[in-house]
Amino acid sequence: MQEFNDIDFTERDTLFVEVILPLSLSKNYIYRVPFDLNEQTAVGKRVIVQFGKSKIYTALIKTISQMAPALYQAKYIIDVIDEYPVVNSRQLQFWDWITEYYLCNEGEVMSAALPAGLKLASETIIILREEISLDDLEITDKEQILIAALEKQKRLTVDQISKLLGQKTVFPLIRSLLDKEIIYIAEEVLEKYKPLLKSYITLNPFYQEEGNFKHLFEVLERAPKQLDALLTYIKLSKTGIEISRQQLLEESSCGQAALKSLLDKEIFFLKKKVVSRLNDESDDMILNFKLSAAQSVALQRIETEFQTKDVVLLHGITASGKTQVYIKLIEQAIEKGGQVLFLLPEIALTTQIVERIKRYFGDAIGVYHSKFNDNERVEIWNNVMNGKYKIVLGARSAVFLPFKDLKLIVVDEEHESSYKQNEPAPRYQARDAAVYLAHLHQSKIILGSATPSIESYYNAQNHKYGLVTLNERFGGVELPIQEVVGIAEETKKKKMVSYFSSVLIDDITATLERKEQVILFQNRRGYATILICKTCGFAPKCVNCDVSLTFHKSSGKLHCHYCGYHESSMNICPACGSVHIEQKGFGTERVEEELSLIFPEVKIARLDVDSTRTKNSLQKIIGDFQEKKTDILIGTQMVAKGLDFDNVTLIGVINADTLLNYPDFRAFERSFQLLAQVAGRAGRRDKRGKVCIQAYDADHRIIKQVVDNNYLEMYNDEIAERKQFHYPPFTRLIFINVKHKDSNLLNAASARFASMLRVQLGSRVLGPEQPLVSRIRNYYIKQLIIKSDKATAIHKVKAVLKQTIADFNAENTYKGVIIQIDVDPY
Template sequence: MRAQILVPQSSTFLDARIPLLTYHVPDILAKDISAGQIVSVPFGERSAAGLVWATSAGEEAQSGGDEESLPRLRSVTGVLSSESLVLPVQLALAEWIADHYAAPLASAARLFLPPGLLSSTRQRLRLCEEAARPDDLSTDEAVVLGMLRESDWLDLDQVIRVLGRSRARDVIPRLRERQLIRVTVELTGAHTGSRYQRTLRLSGSREALETWRLQARSQLDRLPAPSPRRSPWQRPAKDEKRSERLLRQLATLDLLDSRSPAGGVDHEPGHASWRVEELRKLTRITPSALQELADSGLVTVDEVRRRHDPLAGRQIARSGPLALGAAQSRVLSAITSSLWSAPSLTGQGGHVFLLHGITGSGKTEIFLQALAATLTQGRRGIVLVPEIALTPQAMDRYAGRFPGRVALLHSGLSTAERLDEWRRIRAGEADIVLGSRSALFAPVDRLGLIVVDEEHEAAYKQDRTPTYHAREAAVALGKLTGATVVLGSATPSVESYWLATHGAYTLLELLERAPTGVPSTAPASLPPVQIVDLRAELRSGNTSIVSAPLRLALQQTLERGEQAILFLNRRGSATSVVCRECGYVARCRHCDVSMTFHAGDQVVLCHYCGLQEPVPIICPYCQSASIRHFGVGTERVEMAVKALFPGARVLRWDRDTARTRAVHEELLRAFVERRADILVGTQMIAKGLDLPAVTLVGVVSADVALFLPDFRASERAFGLLTQVAGRSGRGNLPGKVLVQTLNPEHFCIQAASRHDYASFFAAEVSARQRYGYPPFRRFVKCTFVHSERYTAEIETTRLAERLTQIIHDYDLEETDIVGPAPAFIERLRGRYRWQLILRSPDPCRVMNSLTDEDLPRGWSVDIDPTSTL
């Protein structure tokens, strides 16, 4: 038997272009090895962990030849995982990712491996049983062999501690070469704390339990009650000790007999067992008293795997399905019909829907009911959300509808939490996986439905190799498994909408808001949008960042006791610190950007590398005191609103105030629970949040990022404006939106003010077709980074010439190169960045022609980039 194995160059799967290697599988291991398992193999002069990609009968079995007459293969030495860690369909998806994004297969395979499992390996040394001890051993060789004779095996670290690292590196290869020892590699995985815990459950009959209780109470009647006034250092009498013991044993049995143990998990009711540590805290029972109950057969102590639960202690209210409007029902019917269709059930390729639903149209409820239909078929689902900030609210909705059946996966969890959730999914204990883009790679068999919520979001794009897009990978996974894929958005990406209008996807639309509260024949309406021309405000003498119409609207909202959102996609108090005498601008000494003033900390901060310095009071060049702060950020908006409305409770939600998952949740909870009146924030507040008490949304400046030199600038601006406007009026109260801008005539702002995606798409796709932008051609952004500007320029020029030669050799049409040129921010963190853009209908044909020598260290390649900056 032979195995195709993906072998890394070190103990972890590195981004290296390593082909699949063929190994011989000894007969003794043949029955234990299958695709997706981790095995130990010889690699060079050492042992390494490898992922089994495929197995096949050896050529000698197929041809009837003698194995000795065939090329000699190295053999697999051991099995490191008892089960397949990667499903066959996941191996196929890894191959698709590697091919579609011109990435090393090893880096694509790493996406599917259990979190932290391969983060650490250890090498173990064992004596070769048949080896005789030679007489010409060196001192170090004798030490190692002596240590091995006292133990069955040694960790390499033990030898290093005795001999030191350099001596150990010298002696171990010599011992292996002389066939005195063998070295194997074993997985240790990431440190995830204690993996097992003791639990307690009732095990005796009801009759035996009641009999013991009667006997215990009879004894208590004859024993003195424990003294409540006894000093801590005063030893209790023997009878008092027995009385205390019986009381604690009775309390323990009563808790075990209760219906809702506090030691269980809030979102998984009905646990039959308690954690021993929890019981001991509550009843103060001693280990010996607990053992007495176990010896009597009343309770059983179990050793169970400890689960690091990301939802421990979280109260989640259960919910049932809501009544759907007519449009929602039609959409759900189309999706459920696909779930029952023959292609999906037979795995011949799933159906892809693009659900274009305006904000508040009830897309999430359709997802929930489609998942319910999936579960009735005995299949499972994956739901992707773009940001960690959205996950808590999404988790409440999905876990409330499907209690105990939802697993959570995203980068904000600890390695232990992600690994335990992975194990739940692999064991089939969770039917729905919810999370950010990494959730797509969970080991979900019987996959029936994949939902990509807010499919237009750039957060679905990975910025490291492999530079996959989770939306495209979800579509590929649907085709491989036969699962139905639903892409949902109020502002679909131009590429997805173009594919839907050209037959590649099925377009479903919800163009009215879902009824609020009780079912109603009149759907809720989108909030009206008022464009505020800041040029007119300036002419009238208003230089405040809050225009007169926005100030009046905020005042009226506060008087009605309602909530408001102020959106500005820029952090800090001022975007630049400038000397008005000589023109000096405070710039980061590591990056080619101006530093942002943060009034709260009285510092200037680089938002790219994190450099922080005191605010200059005197100009370092001309010594003038004419230092001024220009521009506006969320911190300054917060200060301005507090000055205008001293009684208002204002929250700010941006990367400066919400650095952890817990802070994200607390800020959202505080606003939902009406502990704040106004929420000031960046794009975090524009993405899919359901805030029914918000009746006013103010966009402080719609011009931020509108004119960046990036072909997606208008698409991003339209999406942000539409999404943030959609936070208003989602409850029973009507909403209103005010958009402040210096460019009120821009087609993007005009379309967003009308909630008119169709007209925006028509204008945008026309421009892209004219210039050959996606979806008409694919882009590849190649960026080279170096400490010297000249080297970066020369290297980028060299690659451009190499790509030009490949294009000429293949005679590729509609394929060209833009650049090389400095990146939009040329110097970042002290290193210069130069880039070029390859534009082609089939860029992978060009990129796969490059060798490792063509892309030395320092290059990063982003296929289908979400930004060309």
């Protein structure tokens, strides 16, 4: 289809547009443009279209032509939404690459890329915000009708709103109410990461005039506490600037009630400001820091590598100060007038690095991830597009933002598995996607980690990437002392107290006596991994999935960690009636309970998915630990990600074997990364830390390599094994999940699909086999693996796979069978 991107059209031209719909479709569709919309039509703009008999969607124009489709009569687009394109040409190229590389369709990419507010559809649910004030807003008659309807109905779909108002398209009206923050979209996820807000008091400008100020004294003579608040404010403020509410309450005798009266009388004004969670020492260090000699050398080497390579891997040990090096590189990119994308694996768990960079660079920064509400995401999208934001800090979805002039991409903790999108499609790897994005923009990209992925280090060793190392901790901080404790030996000597060795208990006791803090790591959540009847062996399983239920004592229920199903705990065996129920395995809940019995006076908190479900709970847990309100923090791998606490001097790993024994070819690599990262939380600034690793297999080579901080030995061992057994980076993997609710039909379908693939791919196709979890959400699963060596062009393998899926779907025998593709499943 011929493209017309920069051509002006007249009302006399007959135009057709190829549009991307936010649906999982095998192809794009072509619509005709009404003559009166010709001049508004442009690639990258959104249009309203009817798809099917009655559904209305927001689609995106990909191409424009004057050629009608050959096989069907094109429907007319209903309207053009945008004055200017919301997606640029580089983004469309990026979408094409994602579609081709990860074997998905453009509609799935569009759904992942655009904020919900930019892709309204008939089924989109609209909800009225609580406690809204309409006094100062201009509301049209139709907006008022919709507001009244939402007050009564609570929620309405776009389709219902269209019928209510008697007009085919209501998207502009909904967008208007979204902009006025009167309504929100039900797809919106409550923000789990919130910036820390602090309340500040300022004097009403009216009373800052001398005559009015004197009168104020006379008014407050009969209210001594309010007068004291005013005098304290004057003393603390001096220049009339705001002071914190907390400081005013602490240094005056006014109390909450008197301060509320001053606010109600509008003598004082209250405003909330985003502040750093870091203490003043950290802030000053970031604002005024100078690179150490080692950091300066690393920066110079990166600059040298960038002269010949676009991708550089920065391998810097924990606490080596990689962030300061990033900041200098960001400064250079901004000085050239460009934009910077700073990717972090999980924004909610990296609040400290976010706050540091925001404090250093100021308001030219946007933070973007899916936990923010829709209005915020649309606003950030627009600010990136218009160039207002020079720096964007984001989780993996930030790669889809509309950058105009991207000069630098930073991928921090590049080894993190959370850069990989698992569900739904597109199942992309944000680190790898960022490398291609940098190529599109002809920009530079730096990958940083203390424990690089095997693939990235292999690329660096083979000179595809530049490699720079940073082997010194910043400020002369020593690496922690590491001790391995054999659980079997401790058990034999009867030195284990619950799940804690005598060594770990002694270390915890000594740490607490020094008024320092402890982090304990156990990579399983819940209370007991499984409940089992000691009489007949019955163990409760999920009704929807092929997994045992995990007991959570906090809720008193058995939970499925795959589909969310839960039921009451088992006190009596439903199979035989026995009351002899045994708890097997243990998670963070159990560790927390047992530790509370050993240290009853100590304040303990737990950081895992279950303890951070409620609004602001994550912020409170981390904030309390930062402020030393909590002595011991117990957590899953969440405690290993981006947390930097000055007062933590002891890390305890409760059971390292749970990581090492996972049946996956990456298990040892991931174990090393996680143990090294969690160990890196111990000892910062002027305090040397200690790490105590408990394990049954205390002599395991990975544990020894972690203790020796020997990444290179781990890499050499792993790379030799992968070469021998033909695993990445020497081969490429594609996982294929075949799913259906009927297990017999699935068995036949997966065998048929495998035989079709083998016609052209032969022994490169492995399976079908049952995966570890063979049923999820009532869908049975069979898995095939395509293992392609480097000699075989991967694009040819993908072409065969795409055609085989099309041929398979054309066979009526297996209707309803779902085929899911996962390219580079790691």
